[in-house]
Amino acid sequence: MKELLRTKGFKSTPQRELIFDCFFSLGKHVSVDELYQKVRELDPSVGHSTVWRNLKLICLLGLAEEVNIGDGITRYDRTTPKPHGHFFCRSCKKLLEFDVGSVMGALVEAAHEFEFEPDGYKIEIQGYCSDCRQDGRTNDVATGSANDERKA
Amino acid sequence: MKELLRTKGFKSTPQRELIFDCFFSLGKHVSVDELYQKVRELDPSVGHSTVWRNLKLICLLGLAEEVNIGDGITRYDRTTPKPHGHFFCRSCKKLLEFDVGSVMGALVEAAHEFEFEPDGYKIEIQGYCSDCRQDGRTNDVATGSANDERKA
DNA sequence: ATTGAAAATGAAAGTCGTTTTCAATTGGCG
DNA sequence: CGCCAATTGAAAACGACTTTCATTTTCAAT
Numbered sequence: 001m002k003e004l005l006r007t008k009g010f011k012s013t014p015q016r017e018l019i020f021d022c023f024f025s026l027g028k029h030v031s032v033d034e035l036y037q038k039v040r041e042l043d044p045s046v047g048h049s050t051v052w053r054n055l056k057l058i059c060l061l062g063l064a065e066e067v068n069i070g071d072g073i074t075r076y077d078r079t080t081p082k083p084h085g086h087f088f089c090r091s092c093k094k095l096l097e098f099d100v101g102s103v104m105g106a107l108v109e110a111a112h113e114f115e116f117e118p119d120g121y122k123i124e125i126q127g128y129c130s131d132c133r134q135d136g137r138t139n140d141v142a143t144g145s146a147n148d149e150r151k152a
Numbered sequence: 153m154k155e156l157l158r159t160k161g162f163k164s165t166p167q168r169e170l171i172f173d174c175f176f177s178l179g180k181h182v183s184v185d186e187l188y189q190k191v192r193e194l195d196p197s198v199g200h201s202t203v204w205r206n207l208k209l210i211c212l213l214g215l216a217e218e219v220n221i222g223d224g225i226t227r228y229d230r231t232t233p234k235p236h237g238h239f240f241c242r243s244c245k246k247l248l249e250f251d252v253g254s255v256m257g258a259l260v261e262a263a264h265e266f267e268f269e270p271d272g273y274k275i276e277i278q279g280y281c282s283d284c285r286q287d288g289r290t291n292d293v294a295t296g297s298a299n300d301e302r303k304a
Numbered sequence: 305a306t307t308g309a310a311a312a313t314g315a316a317a318g319t320c321g322t323t324t325t326c327a328a329t330t331g332g333c334g
Numbered sequence: 335c336g337c338c339a340a341t342t343g344a345a346a347a348c349g350a351c352t353t354t355c356a357t358t359t360t361c362a363a364t
Contacts, residue, residue, distance in 0.1 A: 011311060013359050047314035068218040070290045087268045103255040107277060110250045115282035118238045124274040125259060130267035163331055163340055199343035
């Protein structure tokens, strides 16, 4: 890791190494705060902004990318050799990955038709995972006030 | 519109009617502020929070849904009979729609495999549109500091 | 090993879109 | 018409993200 940083022109610091290590050990879709907590367990002196900056650096290095599922929290997802999509469970907030190999062709083609030069794909399916689907939730609008979907 | 509101248990107010009308006349991916500006042209007394609340209500009624492209601004997209994906140009921030009929089958199937009950799909392709692709931007990481991707 | 320029850090503050609060107003059923 | 609950508007609160700045640290060149 030290080598990668050097070759890209970044310095290696204890905090940075720790943050990188923690990020890759967590290995799932983490938010800044989740990573911050993890880092803090091992070194409580590391600041929030340092974690944030290094998470950005990880993205800049191409090792991760941001995932926005619309709940206002940015998560960071390790880049994988194969592109993948996400299932986002509205109930338990779980994020599951699934293979999107079968749809990439069509997307690339669509981009081509529009003369659009793609450099990123986000495929997200929202709904309820197998653990949560029994709750039978509906989007019946008549049962609530204009604002009560926030807690849903 | 008045009827739809009534049947769902919401009141019809001049502001609400105006906001709904403006939203559907704009008819594209609008942010709260864009809609607020439009509404203000016709009635400067309408408040920001009223626009926001009614945009939420429009979503709650199933007439629109939120689109998050990761730039921190929530946009609202009229629900269409056919699902569609978005091209998001990193340069000019334009949002273009494209048909995703050809990939829906695979996505539904993927959801089924995971026993996931989908109720929403987001397919977004990021990159550069035909007007912007000549800028030859690269993601060369060595050329900048850890933070300079923000302005990209 | 020492040094100095540039980069990195940490605490705190700033930013900005979103959301809530609350008092006043209004819609609509009885 | 009169009441009650829904709605409104202004302002404040909220919260995640981002920047600032003084201090510390890294690392290449002595």
